Every structure is written in structure tokens, then in C-alpha cells.
Amino acid sequence: xxxxxxxxxxxxxxxxxxxxxxxxxxxxxxxxxxxxxxxxxxxxxxxxxxxxxxxxxxxxxxxxxxxxxxxxxxxxxxxxxxxxx
Amino acid sequence: xxxxxxxxxxxxxxxxxxxxxxxxxxxxxxxxxxxxxxxxxxxxxxxxxxxxxxxxxxxxxxxxxxxxxxxxxxxxxxxxxxxxxxxxxxxxxxxxxxxxxxxxxxxxxxxxxxxxxxxxxxxxxxxxxxxxxxxxxxxxxxxxxxxxxxxxxxxxxxxxxxxxxxxxxxxxxxxxxxxxxxxxxxxxxxxxxxxxxxxxxxxxxxxxxxxxxxxxxxxxxxxxxxxxxxxxxxxxxxxxxxxxxxxxxxxxxxxxxxxxxxxxxxxxxxxxxxxxxxx
Numbered sequence: 001x002x003x004x005x006x007x008x009x010x011x012x013x014x015x016x017x018x019x020x021x022x023x024x025x026x027x028x029x030x031x032x033x034x035x036x037x038x039x040x041x042x043x044x045x046x047x048x049x050x051x052x053x054x055x056x057x058x059x060x061x062x063x064x065x066x067x068x069x070x071x072x073x074x075x076x077x078x079x080x081x082x083x084x085x
Numbered sequence: 086x087x088x089x090x091x092x093x094x095x096x097x098x099x100x101x102x103x104x105x106x107x108x109x110x111x112x113x114x115x116x117x118x119x120x121x122x123x124x125x126x127x128x129x130x131x132x133x134x135x136x137x138x139x140x141x142x143x144x145x146x147x148x149x150x151x152x153x154x155x156x157x158x159x160x161x162x163x164x165x166x167x168x169x170x171x172x173x174x175x176x177x178x179x180x181x182x183x184x185x186x187x188x189x190x191x192x193x194x195x196x197x198x199x200x201x202x203x204x205x206x207x208x209x210x211x212x213x214x215x216x217x218x219x220x221x222x223x224x225x226x227x228x229x230x231x232x233x234x235x236x237x238x239x240x241x242x243x244x245x246x247x248x249x250x251x252x253x254x255x256x257x258x259x260x261x262x263x264x265x266x267x268x269x270x271x272x273x274x275x276x277x278x279x280x281x282x283x284x285x286x287x288x289x290x291x292x293x294x295x296x297x298x299x300x301x302x303x304x305x306x307x308x309x310x311x312x313x314x315x316x317x318x319x320x321x322x323x324x325x326x327x328x329x330x331x332x333x334x335x336x337x338x339x340x341x342x343x344x345x346x347x348x349x350x351x352x353x354x355x356x357x358x359x360x361x362x363x364x
Binding site: 003004018019020021022023024025026027028029030031032033034035036037038039040041042043044045046048049050052053054055056057058059060061062063064065066067068069070071072073074075076077 | 094097101104105108109110111114115117118119121122125128129132133135137138139140142143144146147149150151152153154155156157158159161162163165167170171173174176177178180181183184185186187188190191192194195268295298299302305306309310312313316318320321322323324325326327328329330331332335338339342
């Protein structure tokens with residue numbers, strides 16, 4: 001509940017231009033699912049579990065890394081415009 | 086060892102929240118993503134020490150998986166044109182949703198005892214994660230121009246409702262079926278959830294996609310948070326729920342910026358929501 005409130009509090013005042021980067025940023029943060037997939041694959045016992053877990057790890061790593069790279073590139077544009085000021 | 090891991094997870098969660106907070110302002114936005122990035126690195130490295138992660142082959146698979154997924158995402162993320170960013174977010178978000186669904190499937194396939202509450206939460210997470218996965222992929226395909234038509238047909242709302250109903254029904258059966266979950270049942274359940282994500286997204290036009298992607302982002306966050314409950318993992322729980330709440334609000338803000346209520350975007354050609362977007 002506290003976490004939900006934090007999420008609300010963080011977002012409540014955001015300029016429109018930051019909507020997409022913020023979406024991308026929160027997209028990166030749920031890349032933490034990687035940790036969960038690692039644990040899930042870590043105690044996989046059957047071959048089927050390993051397969052599903054392995055695919056999940058690939059997907060989650062894609063989420064985390066892709067989310068980071070995309071967000072970073074997007075925010076890079078903010079930096080250059082700020083730097084010129 | 087467990088204590089160190091929990092402290093590290095908690096630190097990562099704090100870094101995420103601070104990072105997200107900084108991302109909400111143009112001045113500090115860049116610093117925010119870097120903080121969040123370090124949180125992710127800490128959480129990932131510490132997980133290698135997790136007591137439940139064991140077995141040489143499993144370690145090998147984890148490293149291989151991170152290498153393949155991370156490498157591909159790094160490559161595509163660096164190369165994609167700036168104007169194509171929204172669909173890349175959709176794609177990566179979908180991957181996260183798929184991963185969350187995968188955790189749920191692994192947990193449900195497991196031979197160890199789960200209480201029916203946990204099993205139910207796992208099932209719920211699979212539904213939400215799978216819908217976010219297939220829905221995001223459709224959103225990606227639409228923005229990328231792979232699907233140009235908005236598919237609308239008679240009885241669509243009823244069919245979607247039926248698919249959702251069947252998914253939920255199967256989910257409830259699975260929740261109460263104890264430790265030994267029927268593999269075929271699980272497969273059908275997963276396929277139905279995926280189908281619902283596709284059906285739900287197909288009728289929505291391209292211009293509304295950013296709002297929809299944001300919604301799926303929130304859904305994935307929610308699914309991840311539920312997985313945190315299943316795995317009893319604080320980092321997943323906190324980060325997932327924060328994204329779930331932040332994403333829901335962001336979805337509303339984006340819809341408001343377009344002067345349309347969120348229900349209008351989703352329901353104008355469609356009669357049923359995913360039912361999980363309020364966290």
C-alpha cells in the first residue's frame with residue numbers, strides 16, 4: 001500500500017513533455033522482474049521449468065536493458081537542450 | 086546471507102523510487118535513470134547469491150539468458166530511430182510482462198506446496214502479465230506499421246468478454262487445483278490470456294497507442310508486484326507496485342492530455358477492460 005502511495009506521489013505533478021520518458025523509465029524499473037526470473041530459473045527442477053524460466057530470463061533482461069538504453073537516449077536529448085542554456 | 090540480500094533489494098527499491106522521482110522533473114531526469122540503473126545492477130548481482138538460486142546448469146542458463154536478452158535489447162535500443170521510441174517501449178514492456186507471466190508459470194509448475202492464496206496471486210499475475218505481453222506486441226506491431234488496420238467486427242465485445250471469462254474461470258480452477266497443476270490446462274490458460282491481450286488491443290487505433298502502452302506498462306508493473314508476493318521478494322514487490330500505481334496515474338494523465346477519458350480510449354469500440362488496472 002505504501003508502495004502504491006509512493007507511486008502516486010511521485011507521478012502526481014509531471015510536465016507533459018516528460019510523460020513518455022517517464023513511461024519509459026517506469027518500464028525500465030519493472031525490469032526488476034529480471035531478479036524474479038533469475039530466482040524462478042534458479043530453483044527450476046524439471047526441463048519444462050528450465051525452458052520457461054530461461055525464456056523468461058531472456059525476456060526480462062530485454063526489458064531491463066532495453067528500457068534503460070531507450071530511457072537514457074530519450075533523456076540525453078533533455079540534457080543537450082539544458083546544456084545550451 | 087539472506088539479510089545482506091534483503092538489504093540490497095531494499096536499497097535497490099529505494100534507488101528506483103528516488104530515480105523515478107527525479108525523472109519527474111526535466112532538470113534531474115537524467116540523473117534519475119542512472120540512479121535507477123545502479124539499483125538494477127545491485128539487485129541483479131545480489132541475486133546470484135540468492136540461496137534459492139542453485140545448480141550449475143541453472144547458473145549457466147541465467148547468464149546465457151541475460152546475455153542473449155540484454156545483448157539483443159542493447160543492440161536494438163541503441164540503433165532504433167528516435168521517432169520509433171514508443172514502439173520500442175511497447176516491445177520492452179511486453180517482454181517484461183511475458184517474463185512476469187513466465188515466473189508465474191514456473192511457480193505453478195513447481196512441485197512444492199503453495200497455499201491457494203499464493204496460487205491465486207500467481208494465476209492473477211500470469212493473466213495480467215500475459216495480457217500485457219501480447220497486447221504490447223500488438224501495440225508494437227501497429228506503431229511499427231506491421232498492422233495497419235484496426236480490426237473491428239460484430240460481436241467483438243461479446244467474444245472478448247467470453248475469452249476473458251474463460252481465462253478467469255480456468256484461472257480459478259488452477260488456483261484451487263493444489264500442487265499438481267495439469268500441464269495442458271496451464272497451457273490452454275496461458276494461450277487464452279494471450280489471446281485476450283491480442284483481441285483487446287486490435288480494435289484500438291494507432292493514435293491512442295501511447296495511452297494503451299502506458300496502461301500495459303502499469304499492468305506489467307502490477308504483474309511484477311504480484312510475482313513479488315509469490316516469490317516473497319521485496320524488490321519485486323516494491324518496484325512492481327510503484328510502477329503499477331505510477332503507471333496507472335500516468336495513463337490517466339496522458340489520456341487527459343488528449344482530452345479523452347481513459348474509458349473512451351479503451352471502450353469506444355470495446356466493452357471490457359482488463360480489470361486489473363486499478364492497483
